[in-house]
Amino acid sequence: MELTITINGQPVTRDVEPRQLLVHYIRDTPGLTGTHWGCDTSNCGACVVLMDGQPVKSCTTLAAMAVGHEIETVESLEQDGRLDPIQQGFHELHALHCGFCTPGMLMTTRALLNENPNPTEAEIRTAISGGICRCTGYKNIVAAVRWAAEHQPATTTQEV
Amino acid sequence: MQTPAPCDYERATSVEGAIASLQRVGSSARIIAGGHSLIPMMKLRLATPEHLIDINDLHELSYITDHGTEIRIGALTRHVELLTSELLKSKLPVFADAEEVIADPVVRNRGTIGGSLCQADPAEDLSSVCSALKATVVLKGPDGERTVPLSEFHVGPFMTVVADAEILTEVRIPVKPGAGSAHEKVERRAGDFAIAAASAAVWIDGGTIADAGIALSAVGPKPIEVTRAEELLKGKSPSEELFEQAGQIASEDCMPAADGRGPIDYKRHLAAVLTKRALRRACARALHQEA
Numbered sequence: 017m018e019l020t021i022t023i024n025g026q027p028v029t030r031d032v033e034p035r036q037l038l039v040h041y042i043r044d045t046p047g048l049t050g051t052h053w054g055c056d057t058s059n060c061g062a063c064v065v066l067m068d069g070q071p072v073k074s075c076t077t078l079a080a081m082a083v084g085h086e087i088e089t090v091e092s093l094e095q096d097g098r099l100d101p102i103q104q105g106f107h108e109l110h111a112l113h114c115g116f117c118t119p120g121m122l123m124t125t126r127a128l129l130n131e132n133p134n135p136t137e138a139e140i141r142t143a144i145s146g147g148i149c150r151c152t153g154y155k156n157i158v159a160a161v162r163w164a165a166e167h168q169p170a171t172t173t174q175e176v
Numbered sequence: 177m178q179t180p181a182p183c184d185y186e187r188a189t190s191v192e193g194a195i196a197s198l199q200r201v202g203s204s205a206r207i208i209a210g211g212h213s214l215i216p217m218m219k220l221r222l223a224t225p226e227h228l229i230d231i232n233d234l235h236e237l238s239y240i241t242d243h244g245t246e247i248r249i250g251a252l253t254r255h256v257e258l259l260t261s262e263l264l265k266s267k268l269p270v271f272a273d274a275e276e277v278i279a280d281p282v283v284r285n286r287g288t289i290g291g292s293l294c295q296a297d298p299a300e301d302l303s304s305v306c307s308a309l310k311a312t313v314v315l316k317g318p319d320g321e322r323t324v325p326l327s328e329f330h331v332g333p334f335m336t337v338v339a340d341a342e343i344l345t346e347v348r349i350p351v352k353p354g355a356g357s358a359h360e361k362v363e364r365r366a367g368d369f370a371i372a373a374a375s376a377a378v379w380i381d382g383g384t385i386a387d388a389g390i391a392l393s394a395v396g397p398k399p400i401e402v403t404r405a406e407e408l409l410k411g412k413s414p415s416e417e418l419f420e421q422a423g424q425i426a427s428e429d430c431m432p433a434a435d436g437r438g439p440i441d442y443k444r445h446l447a448a449v450l451t452k453r454a455l456r457r458a459c460a461r462a463l464h465q466e467a
Contacts, residue, residue, distance in 0.1 A: 017185065034185035034228070035218075056178045056219065058212060059367075064282055071282045076215045080185045081208075081230055124282060145366055146280030 021082045023048065024092040034080055039063045041079035042089055050090040050119050061147030064120035065089050071127045073146070090119035093126065101164040102126050111160035113151040120147050125161045134165050180218035184227045191237070191316060191345060194229050199318050199341040201227045207343055208232075209252055210286035212279070213295040237290070237345060240264060249347045251290025256281070258289060258302075268309065268349060269461060270357035270375055274301040277359075280367045290344045293329070296336045299369040299394035299437075303330065305359055307391035307399045308375035311349045317342040330398035352387070354380040356462025360450040361393075364437060370394040371437045372446035374426065376454035378409070380462040385409045390422065390451060395430035395443050402426045402451065414459035422455055423448035 020029040021041065028045050042051045042065065051074060054062030058076040065074045066088040093100035102122055105111065112118045121144060128135055128143040135143070140161045141154065149157060188194035198205050206225035208214055209232060217223035231237065237252035240261045247267060249258070258264060259275035278284060278292075278301055292302045293313065306313075307326045315322050318341050329336055338344060361373035373393040379386045388409040390402040405422035412418055432443035460466040 033182060035180040035183055037179070037215075057216060058279075058283055061280075061282060070285045072286055073212075073282055076212050076283075077286070078185065078208075078211065078215070078228075078230075080187075081211065081232060083187075084233075143281055146282035 017080065019079055019083055021079065021087060022085070023087045024089060025086075032079055034078065036079045037075055038065070038077040038079045038082050038087070039074040041082075042074060042087070048089055048091055052116055052119050054116065054120075055148075059148065060117070061120040061124065061144075062117050064123045064147065066123055066127055069127065069130065071124045071146075088123070090122050093122060100126065101167045101169065102129065102161065104167065105160035105162075105164035106157070109156050109160040109163055111152060111156040117147055117149045121149065121157055125157075125164070128161070129165060129168065133168060135161065137162070178219035180215065181221060181224045183218075183225055185230065186227070187230045187233055189233060191231075191234060191343065194231055194234070194343055195316060195318055195341060197227075197229050198343065203340045205229060205340075207294070209288040209291040210254065211291075212283050212287045213291060213297065231343070242267075242351075244351070246351055247349045249289055249349070251288060251344050251346060253289050255279070255284035255287045255289075255292075259284060267351060267355070268357055270305050270309065270359045270377065270458075273359035273457075274305050274361070274373075274375070277301070277361050277363065277367075283367075289347060293347070294336055294338060294344055296330050296332075296334050296398065297369070298333050298396060298398055299373075301359065301361065301370065301373055301375075301393055303399045304373060304375040304391035304393040306347060306349070307401055308377045308389035309349045309357065310377070310389050311347050313344050314346040314348065315339075315342045316345050321345070323348070326399075327401055333397050335398075352379045354378075354386065354462055356380065356458040356460065358454045358457035358461065360454040360457070362446050362450065369437075372430075372432070372443050372450055374447065374450035374454045376451065376458040378414070378455070378458045378462050380414070380459065384411055384413050385459075386411075388455075390426065390455070392426060392430050392447055392451070394437070395432040395447050397431065400426075400430045400447075402429050404429060405451070409455075414455075414463070416456070419452040419455040419459075423450075423452035426451035 052062035054060040204226040357377040405425040427448035
């Protein structure tokens with residue numbers, strides 16, 4: 017079936033089987049391999065993308081179900097060579113090591129900050145509880161989200 | 177790589193249209209909502225529907241409304257909405273108890289109450305919540321709608337009374353004065369299915385328990401309604417001794433199987449302890465004495 021899905025503001029049209037998962041639809045799009053395909057069982061959170069601003073696990077969503085919705089991937093964060101504060105926070109505070117969980121962590125915490133610009137440590141830990149990091153651990157990720165909360169550009173906080 | 181078997185897909189634009197499709201395709205069709213139970217089952221080929229009917233656009237099935245003597249919840253209401261609803265928090269706090277420990281926040285953005293009930297996983301939490309609350313569900317089909325009490329809804333593991341051309345549209349929960357409710361769960365790790373879980377609801381009138389509902393998850397082929405304990409509680413004043421006795425009955429009346437989550441005697445022990453804790457909290461809430 018032919019699908020058109022809006023990914024990072026751009027319509028992407030492709031003929032796929034109805035059983036195609038959103039994570040593969042995204043990753044098969046040139047330039048969009050930032051979304052990671054991890055456990056395939058909705059446990060690890062590496063595949064998290066935003067659907068209409070809400071974090072969802074793209075390994076457990078059919079591509080067809082995303083038609084008519086706005087999908088945002090990790091590639092949408094950096095704008096004109098400027099990192100999003102959440103990316104900058106991960107960079108500043110060494111919140112990644114192998115980087116496999118990072119796209120999901122970034123999108124999950126970007127959504128958290130959009131909804132709650134000043135989250136507590138407990139709120140951050142709850143928000144990322146659907147993501148698994150097997151090397152850095154969570155301490156630096158939490159610190160990076162706090163860093164981003166303290167360094168939000170004015171435009172981002174106004175949008176909230 | 178886990179991939180579902182080939183299937184067709186259509187997006188429903190109305191409940192009637194979904195029912196017509198179910199009727200046309202027959203037993204190989206399945207409704208898909210959040211998909212967070214069905215898609216994993218399809219990847220494992222434990223479910224092999226040949227035709228999926230996506231109801232995510234049926235926003236008319238997404239609501240939590242107060243009708244005085246009952247609260248009605250649309251089938252497409254997502255876990256996150258059940259968790260954050262102020263109405264449920266004040267009237268049926270058992271929902272927030274359960275939702276806090278169902279999967280994780282990202283999964284809760286997608287999964288729905290209708291999907292959870294229809295999936296009929298014996299370890300799923302909302303089935304015992306709705307059983308304890310004496311809820312009924314509305315099933316719509318080509319010949320109109322019928323209501324089914326939760327006590328008759330589940331037939332066995334992953335099996336319900338929903339017919340091939342029917343769709344669950346609504347959950348109705350009676351609201352009575354003096355209500356308190358709570359859900360207690362033990363799981364192996366955060367977000368996992370229960371090793372055992374207990375939901376309790378009480379309705380207290382003048383210091384005595386007028387009515388009670390107790391249901392257990394993960395300790396039987398379907399949610400276990402502990403009716404013997406419910407009868408025991410009726411007409412009595414809440415007390416630790418009473419909760420202990422109800423817990424003892426729960427441990428006797430459940431039907432756990434030994435599996436990777438634990439042996440039978442452990443699960444029976446949990447059924448007793450969790451029933452006691454859930455009753456204690458439900459009564460404290462009914463009496464506005466929660467610590």
